[in-house]
Structure formats: C-alpha cells, structure tokens
Amino acid sequence: MATKARTPKAAAMAPRTIGRSLLLTLPIAFWSLLMFANPQRHSNRAPQIASLITAVFMIVLFFMMMRTGNTYRWRRWFFVALGILFPVGFIHTVMVMRGTMGLPIEEMIAGRTPFCYLPIPLLILPAAFTKSLVFPGSILPSGGMSGAGMAGMAGLWLAVTLVLGKGWCSYACFFGGIEEGMASVPPRAKLRKIDPRWRYGPWAVLLAMVLLSLALFEPAYCMWLCPFKAVSEYVAARNTVGMVQNGIFVVLFAGLVIALPLLTKKRTQCAFFCPFGAFQSIFNKTSVFDVKIDRTRCSPCLLCKTACPTMSLTDESIVRGETLMSCMKCGACVDACPKQAVVWHIKGTEVAGKPERARLLFLYAAWAMAVMFGGSIIAEGLATILHVFV
Amino acid sequence: MKLRAKLGYSAAGITVLVALLVPFFLMGQFTKGFASLGLHVDEMYSGGPKVRTIQTANYSIDIHRPVFPHMLQTEKPFVQLDWKPVSALPEHVSDAVDVDGDGQSDIRVSFDVPKDAKTPLRVNVEALNSHYQSMQNVGKEKFSSLIVRVDDAIVVRVPLACP
Numbered sequence: 001m002a003t004k005a006r007t008p009k010a011a012a013m014a015p016r017t018i019g020r021s022l023l024l025t026l027p028i029a030f031w032s033l034l035m036f037a038n039p040q041r042h043s044n045r046a047p048q049i050a051s052l053i054t055a056v057f058m059i060v061l062f063f064m065m066m067r068t069g070n071t072y073r074w075r076r077w078f079f080v081a082l083g084i085l086f087p088v089g090f091i092h093t094v095m096v097m098r099g100t101m102g103l104p105i106e107e108m109i110a111g112r113t114p115f116c117y118l119p120i121p122l123l124i125l126p127a128a129f130t131k132s133l134v135f136p137g138s139i140l141p142s143g144g145m146s147g148a149g150m151a152g153m154a155g156l157w158l159a160v161t162l163v164l165g166k167g168w169c170s171y172a173c174f175f176g177g178i179e180e181g182m183a184s185v186p187p188r189a190k191l192r193k194i195d196p197r198w199r200y201g202p203w204a205v206l207l208a209m210v211l212l213s214l215a216l217f218e219p220a221y222c223m224w225l226c227p228f229k230a231v232s233e234y235v236a237a238r239n240t241v242g243m244v245q246n247g248i249f250v251v252l253f254a255g256l257v258i259a260l261p262l263l264t265k266k267r268t269q270c271a272f273f274c275p276f277g278a279f280q281s282i283f284n285k286t287s288v289f290d291v292k293i294d295r296t297r298c299s300p301c302l303l304c305k306t307a308c309p310t311m312s313l314t315d316e317s318i319v320r321g322e323t324l325m326s327c328m329k330c331g332a333c334v335d336a337c338p339k340q341a342v343v344w345h346i347k348g349t350e351v352a353g354k355p356e357r358a359r360l361l362f363l364y365a366a367w368a369m370a371v372m373f374g375g376s377i378i379a380e381g382l383a384t385i386l387h388v389f390v
Numbered sequence: 391m392k393l394r395a396k397l398g399y400s401a402a403g404i405t406v407l408v409a410l411l412v413p414f415f416l417m418g419q420f421t422k423g424f425a426s427l428g429l430h431v432d433e434m435y436s437g438g439p440k441v442r443t444i445q446t447a448n449y450s451i452d453i454h455r456p457v458f459p460h461m462l463q464t465e466k467p468f469v470q471l472d473w474k475p476v477s478a479l480p481e482h483v484s485d486a487v488d489v490d491g492d493g494q495s496d497i498r499v500s501f502d503v504p505k506d507a508k509t510p511l512r513v514n515v516e517a518l519n520s521h522y523q524s525m526q527n528v529g530k531e532k533f534s535s536l537i538v539r540v541d542d543a544i545v546v547r548v549p550l551a552c553p
Contacts, residue, residue: 035413105530106538108435109545127429130460136435139425155421159412163405217432217460239531288401348398361402365409372413 014069021067027364028062032371036379046390050383057081057378058371065363069356071331072307075170075370076180082374083177085381087231090114092384094233102236108136114233115150117157118175119222121206121279122213123150134217160369165287166280167362169270169328171370174377175228179269182261183309189265199271199311199326202278209275227252227269270328271310281325289344289362291329292351293321297341307336321351329362433457434533437470437545442491449478452543453489456550457534465534466523467550471499474543479503486518489548497522499546501537513537515548523549 016024036051061074068074094101094114107113115137126134133139138149160172169176205225212220223235224245230253234246252273260268270277284290293304298318305313312327323333333342343355344362408416430436438455454470469489473479482502486495501513513536515525523535525548530536535549 031410104538105533105536106540109437109533109538110540111431111436126432126460130432131427131429132432132460133429134432137431139429139431151421151425154424155417155419158420158424159408159416162416163409163412215462217434217463288398288405346398346402348392348394348401350395353395358402361406365406368406368409369412 016067016069018067021063024066024360025059025063028367028371029059031368032058032375035371035375044387044390046386047379047383049390050379050386053382054375054379055371058367058375062363062367065367070335071359071363072335075331076184078370078374078378079170079177080181080184081177081378082174083179083181085378086174086177087381089377089381089384090232100236101233103233104236111136111138113137115153116174116232117153118226118228118274118276119213119219120154120157121276122209122219122221125210125214126217129214132217134213135219135222156373160373161280161283162286163365163369164329165283165285165289166277166325166327167287167289167329167366168280168283169274169277170330171366172373174374176267176270178231179257179261179267180309182258183265183267186262186265189263191260191263194264194266194311196311196314199324201272202270202274202281202326205273206275206278221275224248225252227257227273229253265309266311267309271326277310277326277328280328284325284327288347289329289358289365290347291323291327291334292343292345293318293323294341294343294352295319295321296352297339299339299341301338303336303338304333304342307332329366334359432460434459434463434465437547440472444487446485448480449473449475451485451487453487453491459534465532468534468547469522469550471546471548472540472543473546476503476507476539476542476544479544483544489522494519497548499548501544501546503544507539511537511539511544513546515546517551521551523551525549 032055036055038048038051058078061078064074065071091101098104098107103113113136115135119135123133123135126132133150135150139151140149161168164171209221209225222229225248227249229235229246229249234249235242256269256273260266300318302318305315305318309330309332310326310328312324313333314324317324334344336342343351344359345351345355346358346361349358434457438457440452441455442453444451444453452472452474456467456469458467459465471487471489473483480503482500484498484500486498488494489496495518497518498516499513501511504511510529512527512529513525514527515522517524525535528535528537530538534547537544537546
C-alpha cells in the first residue's frame with residue numbers, strides 16, 4: 001500500500017474540449033461579472049482594476065476545473081489568494097480607521113469590534129440564556145468598524161452554510177488559505193505519523209470554548225486562542241494579561257498555521273484545533289453534497305487518505321465508502337485517486353452513478369459562493385496593493 | 391430513476407438555486423431575521439441602557455443603569471456615566487453626581503480633559519456613600535473601572551461596592 005505523501009495529481013478523466021469547457025464556464029463568467037460590476041466611478045481606479053483582475057482570476061480557475069477535471073489544484077489558487085489578501089485588506093482598513101492593529105477598549109465599548117464568523121458557536125448559549133451577545137461589536141448590519149455588524153455576518157454565514165455545509169471551510173473561510181499555502185510548499189511531508197486522536201481536537205476546543213464563553217460571558221476563543229489574531233487584530237496589551245494573550249496568539253499562529261503545515265502537509269489548525277470547523281461539521285449532515293468512495297473501483301491504495309488535508313479519511317471510513325463528517329469538500333482525495341473511485345456525490349443517488357454531474361452541481365453552488373464572498377475579499381486586498389501603484 | 395435519487399437531484403438543483411439567491415435575497419433576509427431576534431450586546435461592553443440625564447450649564451451627564459456581571463465574569467458591578475459633548479467640557483471636571491436620583495450626591499468624579507484626543511485620561515472618584523467604590527488615578531485597565539473617550543463623550547465607569 002502506498003502511503004507516501006504526495007501532492008494530488010490529475011485524475012484519470014480525459015480533459016474536456018476547450019469549447020465544452022467554455023460553455024460550462026459561461027454561467028460562472030456571467031455570475032462573476034454580475035458580482036464585480038461596479039457602476040460607481042471612483043477617482044482612484046484601483047478598486048475597478050482589482051475587481052476586473054479578480055473576476056478574470058475566478059473565471060479562469062473555474063474554466064481550468066472544467067477543462068482538466070481537477071478541483072483541488074485550481075481551488076487551492078483561489079483559497080491561498082484569499083488567505084493572503086484578507087489580512088492585507090483587513091490590516092489596511094484597521095490602520096486607516098484607528099492607526100493600530102491593537103484593539104483598544106474604547107473601540108469595544110463603542111461596539112466597533114469587527115466580527116468574524118469564528119465566535120458564532122460561542123455566542124449561542126449565552127444568547128439563549130440571557131439574550132446577550134458576548135461580543136463587543138454591533139448587531140446592526142450597518143454597524144461595526146468593517147461595516148458589517150454581527151447580524152450581517154450571521155446572515156451571510158447562515159446563507160452560505162445552507163448551500164455549502166462544511167464546504168464553508170474550503171470555499172469561504174478567509175483564514176484557512178494561509179495554512180493551505182504553507183502545506184503546499186514542501187514536496188513531501190516530513191512528519192507522517194500523526195496520532196489519529198488529534199482529530200478530536202476541534203471538538204474538544206469547541207466544547208471547552210462554548211462552556212468557557214458561557215461561564216465567563218466573553219468570546220473565550222477570541223480572547224485567548226485564536227491564532228489568526230496574529231494577522232488581523234490583537235488585544236491592545238494594556239496589562240500583563242494582554243501581553244500573555246498576544247503571546248498565545250503568536251505561538252499558535254506560528255505553530256499551527258506555519259510550522260506544522262510545512263512539516264505535515266496538512267491543514268493542522270483546521271484539522272486539530274479550529275472550533276468553528278467542528279461546529280461547521282454538523283452542517284455536513286444537512287448538505288446534499290458529499291464525497292463517497294466507489295468500493296467496486298477502490299484498490300485501496302490509500303492515496304486519498306494521504307492527500308486529505310484534514311485527515312477526514314480513515315481505513316475504516318474507506319471500507320465503508322465514505323468520508324468522516326469533518327470532510328470539507330476540498331476535492332484533494334477525488335483528485336488524488338488514480339482509479340476515480342473517490343467521487344463527488346449527491347445524497348440519495350447511486351455512488352457509481354454520475355459523479356461528474358454531482359461535481360458540476362456542487363461546483364456551481366460552491367464557486368458562486370466563492371466568487372461572491374471570497375472574491376470580494378480578494379478584490380479588496382488587491383485594491384489595497386494596487387493603491388500603491390495606481 | 392429511484393425516488394431517492396430524484397429527490398437527491400431535486401435537492402441539489404434547489405441548492406444551486408439557493409446559491410444564486412444568497413446575495414440578492416437570502417443574506418438580507420437572514421440578516422434581518424437575526425437583527426429582529428431582540429438580542430443585545432452584553433452590558434459589560436455596552437454599559438447598559440441610559441436611564442437619566444443630568445443637564446449642567448454647558449454639558450450633560452448621562453447615567454446608565456447599573457451593570458452586574460453574569461456567572462463567573464471577572465469584572466465587578468459598575469455604573470457608567472457619560473460626560474458630553476467633549477467640546478463643551480472645561481479643562482478640569484470635578485462634579486458631584488447623584489447617580490441613583492435620590493437627591494443626594496453619591497460620588498465626586500474628577501478628571502482633566504486634554505485638548506489632544508489621544509492623550510490618555512485618568513480619573514479620581516470619591517465615593518460619598520457606601521454603595522460605590524473610590525478610584526484613584528485610574529485609566530482603562532478594566533471594563534468595570536475606567537475612563538475613556540468614546541466618540542463625543544468621556545465615559546467613566548465606577549465600580550459598585552459589592553453587596
């Protein structure tokens with residue numbers, strides 16, 4: 001059995017013709033132009049150029065997915081771009097608005113703390129018991145420093161989750177791209193033996209953070225454990241506790257997002273730590289799309305298991321012909337399988353039925369969300385950079 | 391085609407349709423739905439609702455309802471007072487404030503108002519009865535005892551003496 005770490009390679013499917021691939025890309029091309037069309041005239045052309053580049057980027061990636069039959073390889077370009085350009089745009093906005101990446105207590109009291117989706121599961125119990133949201137932000141859609149209050153982000157999250165389920169973690173999360181980029185740097189993994197029990201890490205962190213947030217009435221994960229504070233905004237260190245918090249953020253970021261992905265070729269923060277990812281796994285049960293293994297074709301060579309960035313395939317799950325509920329539908333296993341035994345699937349249909357039809361339907365939904373949400377973030381980050389030149 | 395497969399493909403088609411509706415309809419509806427749940431930001435951050443305003447010749451002092459911590463929240467109970475507008479405040483403020491509205495002054499609050507908005511603020515609070523805690527030269531170390539400038543107001547939070 002081959003268990004050597006490999007980068008997923010092209011599946012054995014014959015490439016589509018250019019004409020057919022273009023035809024299949026047309027709906028996404030139309031959608032991208034719709035999302036990025038900006039009739040407003042700005043004195044600075046950077047946002048318009050950035051929107052145009054992003055639209056072309058997203059259309060070309062989708063075209064390549066259609067042409068080659070590969071999903072992961074091309075999605076990764078989008079995802080890494082999102083992971084890199086989100087901090088660029090965000091930090092720029094923060095610096096312009098308040099002149100520092102540190103979050104001062106005044107901004108918290110004023111309800112101007114930007115709200116991301118990661119604390120959503122932590123807010124549920126305190127809100128259920130007291131109707132209080134334990135986050136120093138704004139509820140109104142127009143509130144918050146970033147212009148999107150908690151209601152806006154919650155609405156977006158709910159809508160996208162309805163479509164993608166756990167696929168959020170591969171097509172919408174603006175943090176995961178950094179570690180996916182890191183994981184793709186080395187040609188092979190240096191650290192191959194990972195105790196499978198680490199897989200329960202996100203659930204343990206989720207449980208601990210939910211209970212701690214309820215007990216302390218604060219977003220415990222944001223206050224103590226979020227690695228991405230290191231590249232977004234940190235607690236303004238007004239005392240020793242603040243210094244300790246910031247130290248934890250930096251150590252977790254360096255370890256889980258930089259060092260371990262380089263050593264293991266896995267998305268270690270997502271696979272072993274992220275409580276939001278664990279929470280999002282629940283929505284894999286409500287999603288109509290999943291990934292299955294056609295047992296009549298599977299050898300099994302375990303290349304899919306090696307390729308999976310979140311260890312969502314085990315020997316037992318392969319025998320059962322399915323992924324674990326932590327699967328985030330990135331497509332790495334599907335691309336890695338030399339026998340096309342790992343397939344995209346629509347619940348209720350035959351596994352060996354029409355996997356390409358399932359893939360197409362999933363990709364149309366997922367890429368529409370990627371263009372709408374991730375694409376707008378990429379465009380903003382790109383515009384920030386282009387401002388320097390244009 | 392079996393019924394289950396038909397249902398599966400129908401659900402997949404609906405999912406694609408839902409995806410198209412997200413930016414134009416669904417996101418807005420979910421956002422409105424969330425906003426209408428009647429939730430509020432925890433008072434440890436927001437300072438609680440305003441209950442009374444004391445008007446002086448040039449400026450006003452908004453008094454908020456006392457905030458009490460939940461469960462294991464590490465902060466003390468406090469009451470928030472807002473002096474505003476900042477532009478109307480004298481260089482040095484020293485006000486005896488009737489917080490609970492019983493006609494008796496409860497605390498004396500003193501602070502300087504620097505012209506530069508970025509200069510850190512410090513406050514002294516003298517408790518005039520046993521319901522409040524005095525503070526000496528306090529900045530913004532804790533949510534329950536602080537002085538900060540928020541937009542056009544200077545916000546002071548005075549800890550209550552624990553019952």
